[in-house]
Amino acid sequence: MSSTVTLPEPAPRLKAESRNLDFYYGDFKALKGVSMPIYENQVTALIGPSGCGKSTYLRCFNRMHDLYPGHRYDGAIELHPDDVNILDASVDPIEVRMRISMVFQKPNPFPKSIFENVAYGLRVRGEKSASYIEDKVEAALKGAAIWSEVKDRISEPATNLSGGQQQRLCIARSLATDPEIILFDEPTSALDPIATGSIEELIGEIKDKVTILIVTHNMQQAARVSDYVAYMYLGEMVEYGATNDIFMKPKRQETEDYITGRFG
Amino acid sequence: MKPISERAQALRRVIKAHKRWDVTFGLVGLLSMSLAILTLVALFSQMIIDGAPRLSLDFFTSFPSRRAGQAGILSAWVGSFLVMLVTALFAIPVGIASAIYLEEYARKNWLTDLIEINISNLAGVPSIVYGLLALGLFVYAFGLGQSILSAGLTLGLLILPIVTVTTREALRSIPQVIREGAYACGATRWQVISDHLLPYGTPGILTGVIIGLSRAIGETAPIITIGALTFIAFLPPIPFVEGAGPFDWLFSPFTVMPIQIFNWTSRPDAAFQVNAAAASLVLVVLTLGMNAVAIWLRYRLRKNIKW
Numbered sequence: 001m002s003s004t005v006t007l008p009e010p011a012p013r014l015k016a017e018s019r020n021l022d023f024y025y026g027d028f029k030a031l032k033g034v035s036m037p038i039y040e041n042q043v044t045a046l047i048g049p050s051g052c053g054k055s056t057y058l059r060c061f062n063r064m065h066d067l068y069p070g071h072r073y074d075g076a077i078e079l080h081p082d083d084v085n086i087l088d089a090s091v092d093p094i095e096v097r098m099r100i101s102m103v104f105q106k107p108n109p110f111p112k113s114i115f116e117n118v119a120y121g122l123r124v125r126g127e128k129s130a131s132y133i134e135d136k137v138e139a140a141l142k143g144a145a146i147w148s149e150v151k152d153r154i155s156e157p158a159t160n161l162s163g164g165q166q167q168r169l170c171i172a173r174s175l176a177t178d179p180e181i182i183l184f185d186e187p188t189s190a191l192d193p194i195a196t197g198s199i200e201e202l203i204g205e206i207k208d209k210v211t212i213l214i215v216t217h218n219m220q221q222a223a224r225v226s227d228y229v230a231y232m233y234l235g236e237m238v239e240y241g242a243t244n245d246i247f248m249k250p251k252r253q254e255t256e257d258y259i260t261g262r263f264g
Numbered sequence: 265m266k267p268i269s270e271r272a273q274a275l276r277r278v279i280k281a282h283k284r285w286d287v288t289f290g291l292v293g294l295l296s297m298s299l300a301i302l303t304l305v306a307l308f309s310q311m312i313i314d315g316a317p318r319l320s321l322d323f324f325t326s327f328p329s330r331r332a333g334q335a336g337i338l339s340a341w342v343g344s345f346l347v348m349l350v351t352a353l354f355a356i357p358v359g360i361a362s363a364i365y366l367e368e369y370a371r372k373n374w375l376t377d378l379i380e381i382n383i384s385n386l387a388g389v390p391s392i393v394y395g396l397l398a399l400g401l402f403v404y405a406f407g408l409g410q411s412i413l414s415a416g417l418t419l420g421l422l423i424l425p426i427v428t429v430t431t432r433e434a435l436r437s438i439p440q441v442i443r444e445g446a447y448a449c450g451a452t453r454w455q456v457i458s459d460h461l462l463p464y465g466t467p468g469i470l471t472g473v474i475i476g477l478s479r480a481i482g483e484t485a486p487i488i489t490i491g492a493l494t495f496i497a498f499l500p501p502i503p504f505v506e507g508a509g510p511f512d513w514l515f516s517p518f519t520v521m522p523i524q525i526f527n528w529t530s531r532p533d534a535a536f537q538v539n540a541a542a543a544s545l546v547l548v549v550l551t552l553g554m555n556a557v558a559i560w561l562r563y564r565l566r567k568n569i570k571w
């Protein structure tokens with residue numbers, strides 16, 4: 001379906017690309033030949049009804065499925081500029097996760113201090129320099145727009161923060177290691193509208209530094225935060241395009257039915 | 265006020281009849297609980313009345329003696345302490361390691377299910393069976409003799425399932441999203457375990473360890489089976505003193521608190537019964553103390569761990 005894609009001007013660079021991606025949970029084929037581009041420093045939103053495979057697709061990008069038995073990938077996700085197929089068995093999933101970080105549906109800070117949460121990615125990379133870690137933690141907290149709220153209680157448990165603050169802390173945690181792509185798996189579904197607004201604003205700010213792939217069940221959110229949208233249904237990619245095109249003049253009837261709320 | 269409707273009257277009758285059962289069960293429950301508590305209080309107070317006057321520093325620093333008034337529990341508490349040390353050093357690492365393996369490494373299939381069921385079953389095997397196993401295995405087959413090492417390993421085996429099961433439960437109570445969050449940061453399996461699962465599981469694991477050890481410290485049957493002495497008037501060799509090697513104490517004959525108590529209660533002389541009561545008091549206080557520490561640790565450590 002990539003042949004039908006119309007790009008806004010000027011065309012951004014390709015950061016990653018999935019080609020004919022099939023994914024199986026045991027015998028169940030959860031993704032069927034998904035092909036789409038992910039553009040650098042752009043926000044790509046995955047929308048579709050529950051069970052359509054959008055989270056499954058997202059979790060292919062950091063090989064999260066490798067944690068569980070019975071998974072199988074077919075096809076490719078190529079990560080540019082080095083053109084490596086991150087699904088290939090020869091690629092260590094840990095290497096993939098060090099390049100592509102993730103923010104989860106429910107805020108999941110570790111029951112450690114605020115500082116240690118953000119520093120954790122650096123620590124698993126073997127970073128020893130305390131001053132370097134401190135600088136990176138501060139930069140990440142500033143990047144996630146939470147520095148002013150936590151700078152005086154950086155040693156307190158992260159679990160004392162409110163839900164919205166916890167989620168911004170998790171964004172800081174994923175920013176701290178300078179990832180190439182950040183995956184957001186319905187990052188606001190457990191948050192109130194105000195916290196949701198601040199997360200959406202944040203996504204708009206950090207895309208200058210990082211490529212973003214976001215799963216959302218909220219179409220207004222997709223319209224607000226994304227540059228590109230992919231509509232998925234029953235494990236297939238039904239339509240992909242620039243956000244304006246998808247919401248204003250979808251090419252497929254199914255897409256229109258879903259975004260106008262007639263279905264889903 | 266308006267008269268109450270017939271419908272409401274009927275409902276009130278039904279509710280009243282049902283509530284009789286509330287009261288009945290409340291009374292039965294209270295009675296059952298009082299029975300249990302009163303028995304405990306009676307046993308405990310009898311033990312205190314009999315034993316407490318006998319407690320003195322001499323009682324802790326004297327060896328057993330043929331004269332009840334001079335007998336003490338020195339060899340028994342030292343033996344219990346050293347046996348517990350071996351038990352802990354064996355059961356804690358092995359129990360935690362097997363729990364981590366089963367929970368985080370092993371694939372979930374019928375074989376791990378079978379192992380899991382059998383570990384729970386092991387916790388219910390009568391302790392004398394462990395004693396017989398240890399007599400054949402440690403004492404004779406491995407040639408460890410009737411020693412502190414044999415006893416420690418035996419009790420270690422006995423509490424291994426307790427440690428393993430509680431460790432697995434502690435690991436299981438850690439939400440999957442925490443694991444996924446750590447993996448998503450690029451952590452290896454061992455980094456997830458050592459940086460997250462073990463620290464967050466510590467309250468539960470410690471509780472299991474202490475409950476296991478407080479069970480082990482009161483065990484008598486398996487220790488008698490492997491041949492602990494009932495009368496012993498010397499201490500195990502202290503490392504590097506009088507030419508003793510660093511590990512000689514492991515192979516020393518020994519006795520433990522419950523055996524000392526058992527020995528005294530089987531004497532006809534009433535004065536020894538007082539000694540037994542005093543020693544029992546020490547043992548009970550020790551066990552209760554260990555359980556109290558477990559509760560306190562769980563409370564303290566859990567305060568900082570929530571999801």
